[in-house]
Amino acid sequence: MRIDVLGVGFDNLTLDEAVERGMELLHSPGTHYVATPNPEIVEICRENLAARHAVNCADLVLADGIGIIKGAQMLGTPLKGRAPGIEFAGRLMARMAEEGLSLYLLGAKPGVAEAAGEKLAQKYPGLRIAGTHDGYFQEDEPVVEDIRRSGADCVFVCLGAPKQEFWMAKHGESTGAHLLCGLGGSLDVFAGVVERAPAFWSDHGLEWFYRLCKNPSRAGRMMKLPLFLVHVQREKRRK
């Protein structure tokens, strides 16, 4: 049973369990996808029913940020812990490398997915990079076809939310991959274009603040965080 946080259902898994489940999906027949919502995405889902549907239809929904953990706790239905998308992806790649599986990287500005692919192939020997494509394409079909021809087992779809969830729900099956993971800005981090917050900040649940300091233009988006907490409080009182 999933844990509901303002209409989005989260799988109650530790990071280890989430990776295990990801590997199971990767080895299961058919196509599956993973969503990694943070409070900002939950807020988007409150207003956009189609986005909420695309997120809730994912086979695995992971709590990306400390905000989700706090929200679930305040609502009296705590989650076991955080499973940030980027850490989930790192662990999944390590497992895929052991089995010689292949990965396609989709998203970010031109050149970024390619650079990420080079770095990841070095970091995870055994992992096969099946192909890459930037995230600023006009037509979906040629991209879907490129993934299908690559024979990738897994695709990281990094187009930002909710675009990536819509894309996975609509095209996942046609790519022929077994697993697609919606991972926001992760390719920028893997390529070294954007720096992830040092451990101190993320360990203290302050990664969002670090990102805000580094990139003040995110302030508008960050306002969704206090709004999320206000909505959680309201929901708590209603309950």
Ligand code: UDP
């Ligand atoms: N992006 C993309 N295509 C688009 C819009 C965005 O590939 O049409 C990429 C963008 O370049 C960035 C990622 O999607 O690499 C979204 O990053 P953001 O920091 O917004 O995501 P977060 O990690 O905060 O969810």
